[in-house]
Amino acid sequence: MKVTINDVAHHAGVSIKTVSRVMNNEPSVRKDTVDKVQAAIAELQYQPNAAARNLASSRSFSIGYIYDNPNAYYVIDMQRGLLDACRKHGYELIIHPTNAKSPDIVQEVLELVRQSRLAGLVLTPPFSEMPHIASALETIGVPFVRIISGSTPSPKLSNCVLIDDFTAAFKITNHLLELGHTDIAFLCGDEEHSSSGERLAGYQAALAKRGIAANAKFIVPGSYSFESGVQGAKKLMELSKKPTAIFACNDEIAAGALFSARLMHIAIPQQLAIAGFENSPFSRQTWPPLTTAHQPNVTIAQQAAELLFRHTKPNASKTLSDKQPVFIPELLVRESTAIN
Amino acid sequence: MKVTINDVAHHAGVSIKTVSRVMNNEPSVRKDTVDKVQAAIAELQYQPNAAARNLASSRSFSIGYIYDNPNAYYVIDMQRGLLDACRKHGYELIIHPTNAKSPDIVQEVLELVRQSRLAGLVLTPPFSEMPHIASALETIGVPFVRIISGSTPSPKLSNCVLIDDFTAAFKITNHLLELGHTDIAFLCGDEEHSSSGERLAGYQAALAKRGIAANAKFIVPGSYSFESGVQGAKKLMELSKKPTAIFACNDEIAAGALFSARLMHIAIPQQLAIAGFENSPFSRQTWPPLTTAHQPNVTIAQQAAELLFRHTKPNASKTLSDKQPVFIPELLVRESTAIN
């Protein structure tokens, strides 16, 4: 029933320690010995005992994913990608939803690392953008990977997966401009998420390139929530000079704006074009469906985990290029911005 | 830095084993000894080493949650509830999204249990309704808790948390009847989910009680997806005799029906009332917001985990009543079924 390393060693005609060496990709094992051992492992369907491994080596085989994101679709996609990578490498994923605004969040994270003896962490916004969390993790020497907004890899961001929100936002704004809109408003996400700032910058850059003067009233602060979209659109449509298009910082805000427009009996897209960001499932389920930018979250998460494992596994092959992945979300045009 | 059981024992002036006994709620420890040990544990902030515990006791401190549900909000809520309970009891949660229709799903589940050495499992539909999974788990002796549709506790369902879909569906249908509707259609969810059948039965019972003859064309088979709602509503509105109200098996289907109605330029709720089920966040974000039944998923998940821990922990206090929890989702009236 239960196959131990002993059985494998016996079966392969080597010592326990040699099997252990093979398991951990340690050097100094002859090629044919490795083959012999791997054959035995396969034949006996040996599963190493994680607890014993943890105990003896005092390293663990789980990574943590800390998040505070009201967007369930985003979280599920991230989990999916992380789990894919974990399964591939024989790790386990410890999920930890929590409140980023909690005053002792750093303490909580350190506690989690200690308690669950994590080999590493994956951080998404807002955690990936909190310098005190990064420095605390560096202090205790736990590897971590951050998923953040950015377009240019740099040594300082060596443990980051970058998402080029700027370029994607530029493209969306450009799409609206090409439809003939010039009065384009922007509904911001949470200020503490740099993605919101990056997207705003992309929007502004696109306008500037066309020589359109910025209208401060068209930039509405808010948060990544449906409710924020509802309020933001309401505010915009009460202006004496109304925008003809709204670019919302994510799909949820866009859906809120859409909702708000319905309340005010504004026809979409005839009277007002609305674009979102993220391509979350409900961007397809609003009426009309939302133009948005597709963010491949599952793939992003996979890459993040792979990057983490490179730091985590001492003997992993370093052949994979260490260059930072940069993802540029793609424009997806749907009916909410059709030509009017 | 690292506090071991040894330090605690020393600090409390007892043997290592006694500390262990206290940790595990074992009997035969005098009250004041317990207090002494607990004081020492608290003072030193001792964190037991999970790996060593697993190894020595060959039991583990993680439970698994297996799911295959496209509804991200549902999954996130379940995770939240399970995690709450896990944190409280010092367990870890291993999430395992997978494909319920995979031919060797039983094998996969058993593999997961073995690999991650799970102390127990929580199953939601469709897994909770697959008899071969339950029997496989019983065979290998792993405790598990199922969240299923049902209204009457019974010894056979001793490890179940019940959700009374029948009664909730009855209430929703009744609400539509009270608004004056008599031509009420029903959009089914997946056939293999018993919740769909229960909700259908509740709908039928409510109609029958009013003496309204069932119209077979008003019952549309489908699945728990937005797309299914789109198709189902289309089919219904193409009938020569159209319904004036639609009760969809969940919010996602209802949102699809709403979408479909928009396509066909049908005013909601004036020409057609639509009700959903579940109170997922987007039932508030459609236009108009959906009448639905609120299912307290976080609480349900917590209870499920608590039930599981009662089977998992050998020395836990059995004082808690062992009666099965039954949840009846509550009617939530919103604009999609306002009086016309």
Added chain:
DNA sequence: TAAATACCTGACAAAGTTGTCTAAATAGCG
């Protein structure tokens, strides 16, 4: 007060793996 009983505690081995250190095998070189 002594004996019997119940209750409580501790010494030691055990769990399955890895780290360390030493011994053996092999290769290279003269």
Added chain:
DNA sequence: CGCTATTTAGACAACTTTGTCAGGTATTTA
């Protein structure tokens, strides 16, 4: 062919906790 240098393999302790069982300490009863 023999010696050294280097690579490879194995013996044994270590990691931290729990299970077993023997022994010790209260408590009760005669």
